[in-house]
Amino acid sequence: MTLLVLIGGLVALSLFGVPLAFAILGACVATILIFRPGLPLELVAQHVVSGIDNFPLIAVALFLLAGELMNSGGITRRIVEFAATLVGHIRGGLGHVTVLGSMIISGISGSAVADAAATGSVMVPAMKRAGYPPAFSAALCGTAAVMGPIIPPSIPMVIYAIQVEVSVGKMFVAGILPGILMGVLLMVTVWLISRKRDYPFGRWGGFGAVVTTFFAASAALATPVIILGGILGGVFTVTEAGAIACAYCLIVAVLVYRQMTWRSLGEALVNAARGTAAVMLIVGASGLMGWLISDLQINKQAARLLLDLTTNPEAFLLLINVFFLVVGMFMDPLAALIVFVPIFLPAAVALGVDPIHFGLVVVINLMIGLCTPPVGYLIYLMANVAKEPPHRVIRESLPFLGVLLLVLAAVTYVPALSLALPKLLLGG
Amino acid sequence: MNRFETWLIRFADVTSAALLTVVALLVCAQVLVRYVLGGSLVWSEELTRLTFVWMVLVAATSAQPMRVEIFVDMLPKRSRAVVRLLADLLVLALTLLLAYGAWGMMDLTQFDIYPALAISVRWLHAALFVASILWVLRCVANLAARFREVTA
Numbered sequence: 001m002t003l004l005v006l007i008g009g010l011v012a013l014s015l016f017g018v019p020l021a022f023a024i025l026g027a028c029v030a031t032i033l034i035f036r037p038g039l040p041l042e043l044v045a046q047h048v049v050s051g052i053d054n055f056p057l058i059a060v061a062l063f064l065l066a067g068e069l070m071n072s073g074g075i076t077r078r079i080v081e082f083a084a085t086l087v088g089h090i091r092g093g094l095g096h097v098t099v100l101g102s103m104i105i106s107g108i109s110g111s112a113v114a115d116a117a118a119t120g121s122v123m124v125p126a127m128k129r130a131g132y133p134p135a136f137s138a139a140l141c142g143t144a145a146v147m148g149p150i151i152p153p154s155i156p157m158v159i160y161a162i163q164v165e166v167s168v169g170k171m172f173v174a175g176i177l178p179g180i181l182m183g184v185l186l187m188v189t190v191w192l193i194s195r196k197r198d199y200p201f202g203r204w205g206g207f208g209a210v211v212t213t214f215f216a217a218s219a220a221l222a223t224p225v226i227i228l229g230g231i232l233g234g235v236f237t238v239t240e241a242g243a244i245a246c247a248y249c250l251i252v253a254v255l256v257y258r259q260m261t262w263r264s265l266g267e268a269l270v271n272a273a274r275g276t277a278a279v280m281l282i283v284g285a286s287g288l289m290g291w292l293i294s295d296l297q298i299n300k301q302a303a304r305l306l307l308d309l310t311t312n313p314e315a316f317l318l319l320i321n322v323f324f325l326v327v328g329m330f331m332d333p334l335a336a337l338i339v340f341v342p343i344f345l346p347a348a349v350a351l352g353v354d355p356i357h358f359g360l361v362v363v364i365n366l367m368i369g370l371c372t373p374p375v376g377y378l379i380y381l382m383a384n385v386a387k388e389p390p391h392r393v394i395r396e397s398l399p400f401l402g403v404l405l406l407v408l409a410a411v412t413y414v415p416a417l418s419l420a421l422p423k424l425l426l427g428g
Numbered sequence: 429m430n431r432f433e434t435w436l437i438r439f440a441d442v443t444s445a446a447l448l449t450v451v452a453l454l455v456c457a458q459v460l461v462r463y464v465l466g467g468s469l470v471w472s473e474e475l476t477r478l479t480f481v482w483m484v485l486v487a488a489t490s491a492q493p494m495r496v497e498i499f500v501d502m503l504p505k506r507s508r509a510v511v512r513l514l515a516d517l518l519v520l521a522l523t524l525l526l527a528y529g530a531w532g533m534m535d536l537t538q539f540d541i542y543p544a545l546a547i548s549v550r551w552l553h554a555a556l557f558v559a560s561i562l563w564v565l566r567c568v569a570n571l572a573a574r575f576r577e578v579t580a
Contacts, residue, residue, distance in 0.1 A: 046529065053478075270444070
C-alpha cells in the first residue's frame with residue numbers, strides 16, 4: 001500500500017510534467033501525510049540538504065566541469081586529429097575516427113552528453129565534407145557517446161557507487177572491458193556498413209604523422225592516464241581526481257593550446273553548475289525518498305514482490321533489463337538511476353547478484369536509453385547538429401543500437417566481463 | 429521572459445559559477461597541501477561541502493529542471509496549459525514547504541558547530557532557505573505567464 005502511494009504518486013506526478021525532483025518530494029510528502037502523520041515537516045528540508053551534503057558527490061560537478069573545459073579548450077580537436085592518423089585509412093575512415101575519438105574522450109569526461117557534443121561538433125561537419133550522409137554521422141556520434149559514462153570516469157557510476165555504498169574505483173574499473181568491447185564492435189559495424197555503401201577512406205600518413213599528432217595531442221592524452229592512474233594508485237580520491245582533471249584541462253587549454261577565453265571559461269562554469277544542480281536536486285529529493293523507503297520498509301515490499309515473480313537470477317536480470325530499457329525511453333538516465341536503484345537492489349542482492357555487476361547492467365541500460373525514441377536526448381542533440389530530421393537519425397542508429405544491446409546482453413550474462421578486472425586490479 | 433526573471437537567472441548563474449570555482453580551488457588546494465607541503469587542511473572538507481551545497485541550490489534557480497514532457501505535449505493546447513499551471517502551483521507549494529522547513533532547521537541547528545570550521549551548522553540550512561526564496565521568486569515570475577496561457 002505504501003509502495004503504491006509512493007511510487008504511484010511519483011509516476012503520476014512526473015507524467016503530469018512536474019519536474020522530477022518535485023514529483024519525488026510531492027509523492028514523499030503525500031506518503032508522510034497519509035502513513036506517518038504528525039512527523040515534523042522540517043524533515044523534508046533536512047533530508048534534501050543532507051542528501052546533497054556529501055563529499056564524493058562533488059566529483060559529479062568537477063567531472064562535468066572537466067568535460068566543459070575539454071570542449072571549449074581545443075582538446076577535442078587534437079584528440080580527433082590523432083585518432084585520424086591512426087585509423088583514418090581503414091574503409092569508412094572518419095567513422096572509425098569518431099569511435100576511437102569518443103573512446104579517448106570518454107577517458108576525460110564522465111558524461112555521454114558532453115561526449116556527444118564534443119565529437120558531434122567536430123566529426124559531423126568533417127564527415128559531411130567527406131561525403132558521408134549527415135544522418136549516418138549523427139547516429140554514430142550519438143551512439144558512440146554511450147561509451148562516455150561506461151569508460152571511466154563516469155558520472156552515473158559515481159552516483160550509483162555512493163547510493164549503493166560500493167567503491168567508486170571498482171565501479172570505474174568494471175566499466176573498462178565493456179567500454180572497449182563497445183568500441184571494437186562499433187568499429188566492426190562501421191566497417192561492414194562502409195563496405196556495403198562504399199564509404200571513402202583516408203590515406204595512411206605513415207608512422208611519422210602518427211608520432212607528430214601524438215605529440216600535439218599528448219597533453220590532452222595524459223588526462224585519462226592522470227585520472228585513472230591517480231584513482232587506482234590511491235594517489236587521490238575520485239573527487240580530487242575531478243578537480244585535478246579540471247585544473248589540468250584548464251592549464252592545457254590556456255598554456256598549451258591557447259584557446260581559452262574568459263568568456264568560454266565563464267560559460268563552462270555556468271553550464272557545469274546548472275548541469276550539477278539539475279542532477280543534485282533529484283539526489284537531494286531522493287535522500288528523503290531513501291529514508292522513507294527504509295522507514296516504511298518499502299524496499300522489503302518491493303523485494304518480496306519481485307522475488308514472487310522470479311527467484312532465478314538470470315530471469316531477474318532479464319526483468320531488470322526490460323524494465324530499465326522502457327524507463328530509459330522516457331526518463332533521464334540519472335534520475336531513473338537515483339529513483340529506481342534503491343527499490344531493486346535488495347532483491348538483486350538477495351538473489352546473489354554482485355552490486356558492481358548490477359550497477360554496470362543498469363548504467364549501460366540507461367545510457368542506451370539516451371539513444372532511443374521518444375525521449376532519446378542524444379538523438380535530438382545530434383539531429384540538431386547535423387540538421388537532419390530525428391527519424392532519419394534514429395533509422396541510421398538501429399545497427400549501432402543493436403551492437404550496444406549485444407554488449408548489454410553480454411555484460412548481463414557474463415558477470416566476469418564487469419567483475420574480472422576490478423578483482424585483478426583492486427582485489428576482493 | 430521578463431526583465432526580473434532575466435536578472436534573477438543572471439544572478440544565480442554568476443553566483444553559482446563563482447561558488448563552483450571556489451569548490452574546485454579548495455579541492456585542488458587539498459591535494460596540493462597534502463603532496464607538496466605534506467600537511468592537511470582540516471577545515472577544507474567541511475568548507476568544500478558547505479560551498480558545494482550553496483552552489484547546487486543557488487544554481488537550481490536557473491538550471492533547466494529534468495522532467496518528463498512527452499505526455500503533456502500530447503494534450504490539446506488548452507488542457508496542456510491547465511496541467512502546466514497545476515504543476516507549477518504544486519512546485520510553488522513544495523518550495524514554500526522547503527523554505528519553512530529550512531527555516532525550522534536553521535533554528536534547530538543554530539547551536540550545532542562544525543568541528544573544524546567552528547561556525548554554526550545553521551549556515552548549511554541557510555543555503556536551502558535562501559535558495560528556496562529564489563525559487564519562489566522564479567515560480568511567481570513564471571506563474572503570470574502560465575495564467576495568461578490558460579486564459580488565452
